[in-house]
Amino acid sequence: MERIRACVAEHEERFLAELMDFLRIPSVSAVPAHARDVRHAALWLVDRFRETGAQDCRLIDTAGHPLVFAEYRVSPDLPTILCYGHYDVQPPDPLGLWHCGPFEPVRREGRIVARGASDDKGQAYLQMKAVDVLRRTHGLPCNVKFIVEGEEEVGSTALSTFLPANRELLKADVVLVSDTAMLPGNVPAITVGLRGIVALEVEVEGPSRDLHSGIYGGAVANPATMLCRMLSSLHTNDGAIAVPGYYDEVVPLSQEERAMLAQAPFDAERFMREIGVAACIGESAFTPLERTTIRPSLDINGMISGYTGPGSKTVLPSKASAKLTARLVPNQDASVAAERIARFLREHVPSGGRATVSVGHGAEPVVVSMDHPGYRAASQAMAEVWGRSPVPIRGGGSIPVVALFHSVLRVPPLLMGFGQDADAIHSPNESFGVENYLKGIETVASFMRHYVQLISQG
Amino acid sequence: MERIRACVAEHEERFLAELMDFLRIPSVSAVPAHARDVRHAALWLVDRFRETGAQDCRLIDTAGHPLVFAEYRVSPDLPTILCYGHYDVQPPDPLGLWHCGPFEPVRREGRIVARGASDDKGQAYLQMKAVDVLRRTHGLPCNVKFIVEGEEEVGSTALSTFLPANRELLKADVVLVSDTAMLPGNVPAITVGLRGIVALEVEVEGPSRDLHSGIYGGAVANPATMLCRMLSSLHTNDGAIAVPGYYDEVVPLSQEERAMLAQAPFDAERFMREIGVAACIGESAFTPLERTTIRPSLDINGMISGYTGPGSKTVLPSKASAKLTARLVPNQDASVAAERIARFLREHVPSGGRATVSVGHGAEPVVVSMDHPGYRAASQAMAEVWGRSPVPIRGGGSIPVVALFHSVLRVPPLLMGFGQDADAIHSPNESFGVENYLKGIETVASFMRHYVQLISQG
Secondary structure (H helix, E strand, O other), rough: OOOHHHHHHHHHHHHHHHHHHHHHEEEEEEEEHHHHHHHHHHHHHHHHHOOOOOEEEEEEEOOOOOEEEEEEEOOOOOEEEEEEOOOOOOOOHHHHHOOOOOOEEEEOOEEEEEOOOHOOOOOOOOHHHHHHHHHHHHOOOOOOEEEEEHHEEEHHHHHEEEEEEOOOOOOEEEEEEEOEEOOOOOOOEEEEEEEEEEEEEEEEEOOOOOOOOHHHHOOOOOHHHHHHHHHHHOHHHHHEEEOOOOOOOOOOOOHHHHHOOOOOOOHHHHHHHHHHOOOOOOOOOOHHHHOOOOOOOOOOOOEEEEEEOOOOOOOOOOEEEEEEEEEEEEOOOOHHHHHHHHHHHHHHHOOEEEEEEEEEEEEOEEEEOOHHHHHHHHHHHHHHHHOOOOOEEEEEEHHHHHHHHHHHOOEEEEEOOOOOHHHOOOOOOOEEHHHHHHHHHHHHHHHHHHHHOOOOOO | OOOHHHHHHHHHHHHHHHHHHHHOOOOOOHHHHHHHHHHHHHOOOOHHHHHOOOOOOEEEEEOOOEEEEEEEOOOOOOOEEEEEOOEEOOOOOHHHHOOOOOOOEEEOOEEOOOOOOOHHHHHHHHHHHHHHHHHHHOOOOOEEEEEEEEOOHHHOOOHHOOOOOOHOOOOOOOOEOOOEEEEEOOOOEEEEEEEEEEEEEEEEEOOOEEEEEEHHOOOOOOHHHHHHHHOOOEEEEOEEEEEOOOOOOOOOOOOHHHHHOOOOOOOOOHHHHHHHHHHHOOOOOOOHHHHOOOOOOOEEEEEEEEOOOOOOEEEEEEEEEEEEEEOOOOOHHHHHHHHHHHHHHHHOOEEEEEEEEEEEEOOOOOOOOOOOHHHHHHHHHHHHOOOOOOEEEOOOOHHHHHHHOOOOOHEEEHHHHHEEEHHHOOOOOOOOEHHHHHHHHHHHHHHHHHHHHHHHOO
C-alpha cells in the first residue's frame, strides 16, 4: 500500500492535468451538435489506454456514440476485472449559473470544477490511473478490461446492444463501476442497490398555430392548461405517485433491512439546507432517505409551452410538452411502469385535447450481493485507504447498464464510487474533490490486489 | 369617391412597396435587443409624414419606445380627427413555422405575409395613405392628427403617461383606431367593444439548483409539479374561471344586446376548422363567440421549467414559471381582477413551495357608442366601399390605449379595422389582404369626408 500511495503522490500533478484535459472535451451526449466532441473524448481515451500499455485497445463504432474497449492481459490463470465508466456528460444548462465555463475546468478549494468532473469522467479516469499506478509499482495482479461508454446520460443504447453480442470479449469475474457517491464527510460506502429509470415525453396539441389570446381566449382549450391538469394528476397531495397499481410490484423491505440502510448517516436538516428547501415531501411512511432510494419516484424534468422570452406575448399556445422520468425499485419492471404512467396520462387528457405520450430509455433496478468476494475486497480496500469499513447504501440514481451486466453478462457488479453529494452532478458548477480523485486511484489499485488475494485463498 | 378610387389604383404599387419597406423593420417591442429597430421604425414613419406635408411631425422620446406625432392643419374652424396606430409588432417566434422570413415580406395569393402586416403596420399605414390620397384628390376636408406608438404589444406604457400630459396637443373630435378585424368574407364591421387585459407572471422556486432526479426524486417538491397544480386550479373542468368573485362585476347583457351581436355571422365549424381544433370549450351558458367577446377569459401564454432541449436530462428543476393574461369585460377593473388572480394563485401554492406572482401591464375594457357621428360616418364609408353597412361587433382582443382615449382625452374612439381572422396576427405567417389594405385606404379617406359632412350638417 505504501508504494501505491507514494506513486500517486509522485504523479499527482500529472494525474490531475490529464483529468483536466479530459474535462475540456464537451462530450454532451444528449445534444446532436456535440456528436464530434463525444467522439473526440472517445479517441482521447484510446490514446490514454495505448500510452499505459493496453494490449488491445479500440474505439468501437455504434449506431450512436462510440464505445471504448481496452484490455491488459496478465495471465489466463488469473481472474479478470472489468472496469466500467462513461465519458459522456450531462448538458451544462443553465449556463448562466456556472462560475466558470463548464468545459474550462478550474481547481478551487480542493475541488475540480467542470461538467463531468464527478459524473463520470473523474471516476472513470481514476480507474484507468489505478492500472497506471499498479504497473509502476507492484505490477498488475490480474487481467483488467475496460469498457467506457458515451451514452450513459441518454440511456446506454449502444452498450445495451453491444453487451449481449460480445459476451466473450467482456467476460470477467466482477465488474467494477465507479459512478456513485460516498457518504457525507467522505465516509466510505458501497452501493448495494440502484433505482431503475424510465423516461417519458408528453406533448399536448391544441390549435394548429399559436393563437391571439384575445380573439380566441375563452372558447379554445389551452394546451398548457391541459398539460398542467394531466401532470397534476400524477401525484397525491403528499407527493406519492397516484398512478393506479404503481406500487403493486414494489418489494417491501424488512425492518432489519431498513435498519441496516439507516446506518448511513443522513442529516435531513443538512440535506435540506444544501439544496435550499424548507421541507421534504413524499410518502409519509418512509424517511426522506428511503423515499429517494428504496421507494419509486416520478419527476417532471422539464416542460415548455408558448412564449417564454422577455416581456409578454399574448398567445394561446399551439402545444405544450413535458419530459418526465420515473425512478424504479425492485421488483418494478421498467416497461410495465412506463406503460402504467403512459396509460394514466392518456386517460387524463382533458376532453377536446389531443396528447401523445412516448416512452424513452429505461433501465431496471438493481440489488447487489454483499457476499461476493468483490464486495469483500472493495470493503478491505476502502478500509485501508479511508480508515473505516464502508457502509452499504442504496442509491437513488440509475446506471442503466449495471442491470445488464448482471442479467446479460452474468457478471456481478460492484458499485464502488468516490463522489460526494456536494459534487452537484447534473447541476451547474459540478465538481469533484481532489482528495476523492487521488484516494480513489489508491482504492481501486488496492481493491485489485485484495480481490486477487481473496480469490486465490478461496 | 371615384377620384379616391382612381387615385388608389394609380398609386397602388407605390403604396404596397412602402408598406413592404415598413414591414422589413423588425420593430419587436418586447425584445430589448430590438430596441434600435423599434426606433428605426419610428424614424421611418417621421420621414413618411414629412413627405406627405405634415406641418408638425416629430419623434417623441419616452422612457420606453418613442411615439410619433404628426399634424395636418387645415382650419381651426373644421373638426379634427385623431388617427391612432402602432408601429411595434409581436415577437416572431416560433421562427421555424414561418414559410418566409418574418421581416422579409412577400406577396402571395393576394396577401402580404410578414410580422405586423395586419397588426398593425398595414392598418396604421393605410390611415396615412388615406391622407396622401385626399391631398392628391379632394384635399383634406378637416384637420388630421396622428399618434403612432411603439409599445402597443407591451402595454402602451409611454403613451399612457403621455396622454394625460398632452391633452391639448392630442385634442380631437374623434379618434380613429384601425387595429381590428372585419367579419369573414370581408363583411364590414365596426367594433363597439373591446376586452380589457391584465398580464401576470408566476414563478415557483424549488431547490436552489437543478437537482439529480435520481438522488433527490421522491423527497423534494418539484416546482414544475407545483406550478402545474397552481395553474390547474385556475379553471373549472368546463373552462370557466375558478377564481372566487371573478365574475362579480361582469355586466350581464340583455337578450336584445346578445341578439344584436349575434347578427355577426359566426360559423363555429369554420372557426374550429381554421384553428384545427375538434371542439370549443368554455362557459356552457354562452356561445363560443360570446365566450371570446362579452365574457372574460384567462390563458397561459407560456410556461417553462427545467430542461427542454433535445433528448433527456434527468433533473429535478430549480424553478418553474408561467406567463398569463386575463381578458376583461365591462365592468371589470384590471387591477382588481389581477389582484384576485394573484391572491388565488398565492393561496394555491402547494405546501413547502415558494411562489412569486407579479402583475404586469393592464388595460380596461371599452364599450363604444353607436350614436356618435363618428360611428355614422364610418358606417356610410364602409357601405360605400364594401357594398354593405357594417355589423356592430364586440372584439375579444384589447387595445390598451382605447380606454384611455375615452377616459383621459374624453375623445370618443371609433374602431374601424380592416383585418381578417385569417390574418393570423400574433402567429407565424401573419398576413394582410392586399384588397383590405387598398380598400382600407379608400374607406378611411371616405370616412373623413363623411364625418365633416355630418358635423357641418349639425
